[in-house]
Amino acid sequence: MEKTSFKTWPESAARLVAVAAGRDAADSVICGGRVVNVHTREVLDGWQVAIADGRFAYVGPDASHCIGPETEIIEADGQYLIPGLCDAHMHIESGMLTPAEFARAVTPHGTTSMFTDPHExxxxxxLEGVRLMHDEALMQPVSIFTQMPSCAPSAPGLETTGFEITPEDVAEAMTWSGIIGLGEMMNFPGVINADPKLLAEIAATQNARKTVGGHYASPDLGPAFHAYVAGGPADDHEGTCEADAVARVRQGMKSMMRLGSAWYDVETQISAVTEKGLDPRGFILCTDDCHSGTLVNDGHMNRVVRHAIDCGCDPLIALQMATINTACHFGLERELGQIAPGRRADVILTDDLRTLPINRVIAKGMTVAKAGKVTVDFPHLSWPDHARNTVHLGKDLGAVDFEIHAPEGANSVTAKVIGVIENQAPTKALTADLAVIDTVVEGDVAQDVCQIALVERHRATGDVTNGFVSGFGYKGRMAMASTVAHDSHHMIVVGTSREDMALAANRLGEVGGGVTVWQDGRELALVELPVAGLMSDDHAETVAAKAQKMVEAMEACGCTLNNAYMQHSLLALVVIPELRISDLGLVDVTKFELTDLFEDT
Known part of the structure; x- marks a missing residue:
């Protein structure tokens, strides 16, 4: 199969017809398997599959008429043939990997199509960063479709980004060959209030007949939700309960249920199908955010499908939610998501539809992985130097930069505290009574309250915004810093020691970005992310090993949260309630406004 070259349908149509009719020989034929038909939701035992020019030419009971002297015969030996898995909504940057290395990591897990939003x-x-991601994506042996980011900044007036995305940028990107639609529209208050800029971005997408991604991170399913749907978003992945899933599909949206490294939103929503009996065509599985450790150790879309099955979903319905439903949503039902003539020859060979071992992966007609190992190259783009030099602190930071001064004359304060919720993106708006020593407000390990800081890193201003966070369980003197800080991607520093916070921040300035954990003045772990301060172009296994040391270092500092790093990286995401931090201050996301750090006394 390695000799097969992938062609577009117009380029290959005549040959596909000839192979199906028996006038020409296929490049390869898969025999002795059981074809899973996601259109009819049935298993077709003994059916055979003929492939030519990287596409399915014939799918039926007997492909012997498609076999010539040069045709490769693949014996399935009773295995199931299922369509290659599709991830309907994801951010490559969350894997800490470039598109090439992300693709290399997920391909052995059976993911052959990805719909990515590079808004990080x-x-x-x-726009240049989006183009670089788009271009490297198109170089890969699997299919990576790019959604043009819609919200940079995600909440204008509440954060400052390195760059801003304009309607003109969106209109330009819609002309690029790999752009499939508009990325998640996170500024849902802007859509609800008919912000002209956002509606112009949506209009540019719809004029290009492409799909508008949604992001409605609010429990309010009243008029505000209906207004958001009327604004054009066609899907949403921010639901967390059955009512959310039901509301979305009833309004004609696709409910995207996610299982990422830290988001566990499938089990609480899939009952809309398994118990309520709603039409599964309205539901799609995705990951949203997966870090490298999850990809290497646990899987990707195969993990999500298995989880959906474990939650009571029929295996064939779960497969539909990860294949044909996704393809149809993006208008690609004639291109992928099913084992049917004319489509890209993306197919997985597996022994069992429930546990889903991935024995062989074929993408665009070529074997790309066998027994968990890739069998082809994943080409890299040459990233420019300025894309590797993006951490600009403006000065060496000291402990004094992380001091929080109390109101004049105060001996104690009641501070607003960001409360982390395990395995969920939202936070709680908490308060804590904190002591004041020499005019400086102190965190309180006994209350599980430590400091959080947002360090500006795009324009070298030297600015630091300070606040408090609870939920990590840190003990002793420590700090953790990351230049992955969704979505503005300044630097988030969390710690119990201002001295260690300064050391951690300066360290990331030295290495050009990444994640570092410090304890008692020494570095315990470092994950270098030199590309935009977000990604590494090392192999996933290398990055995952460093990330594991980071997890162990966090645990050594007292943190027991599941995937705490993902929680850390979202503390500046000012579009998900309830309380966040940005370079402009503390943000009340229930009101979408800046708020004071201290309660009135």
Whole structure:
């Protein structure tokens, strides 16, 4: 199969017809398997599949008429043939990997199509960053479709990004060959209030007949939700309960249920199908955010499908939610998501539909992985130097930069505290009574309250915004810093020691970005992310090993949260309630306004 070259349908149509009719020989034929038909939701035992020019030419009971002297015969030996899995909504940057290395990591898990929103790099490098991600994506042996980011900044007036995305940028990107639609529209208050800029971005997408991604991170399912749907978003992945899923599909949206490294939103929503009996065509599985450790150790879309099955979903319905439903949503039902003539020859060979071992992966007609190992190259783009030099602190930071001064004359304060919720993106708006020593407000380990700081890193202003966070369980003197800080991607520093916070921040300035954990003045772990301060172009296994040391270092500092790093990286995401931090201050996301750190006394 390695000799097969992938062609577009117009380029291959005549040959596909000839192979199906028996006038020409296929490049390869898969025999002795059981074809899973996601259109009819049935298993077709003994059916055979003929592939030519990287596409399915014939799918039926007997492909012997498609076999010639040069045709490769693949014996399935009773295995199931299922369509290659599709991830309907994801951010490559969350894997800490470039598109090439992300694809290399997920391909052995059966993911052959990805719909990616690179809004992380858009906040750092603007439209150029999106183009770089788009271009490297198109170089891969699997299919990576790019959604043009819609919201940089995600909440204008509440944060400052490295670059801003404009309607003109969106209109330009819609002309690029790999752009499939508009990325998640996170500024849902802007859509609800008919912001002309946002509606112009949506209009540019719809005029290009492409799909508008949604992001409605609010429990309010009243008029505000209906207004958001009327604004054009066609899907949403921010639901957390059955009512959310039901509301979305009833309004004609696709409910995207996610299982990422830290988001566990499938089990609480899939009952809309398994118990309520709603039409599964309205539901799609996705990951949203997966870090490298999850990809290497646990899987990707195969993990999500298995989880949906474990939650009571029929295996064939779960597969529909990860294949044909996704393809149809993006208008690609004639291109992928199913084993049917004319489509891209993306197919997985597996022994069992429930546990889903991935024995062989074929993408665009070529074997790309066998027994968990890739069998082809994943080409890299040459990233420019300025994309590797994006951390600009403006000065060496000291402990004094992380001091929080109390109101004049105060001996104690009641501070607003960001409360982390395990395995969920939202936070709680908490309060804590904190002591004041020499005019400086102190965190309180006994109350599980430590400091959080947002360090500006795009324009070298030297500015630091300070606040408090609870939920990590840190003990002793420590700090953790990361230049992955959704979505503005400044630097988030969390710690119990201002001295260690300064050391951690300066360290990331030295290495050009990443994640570092410090304890008692020494570095315990470092994950270098030199590309935009977000990604590494090392192999996933290398990055995952460093990330594991980071997790162990966090645990050594007292943190027991599941995937705490993902929680850390979202503390500046000012579009998900309830309380966040930005370079402009503390943000009340229930009101979408800046708020004071201290309660009135």
């Amino acid at each position: 790099i858009a906040n750092v490098l603007g």
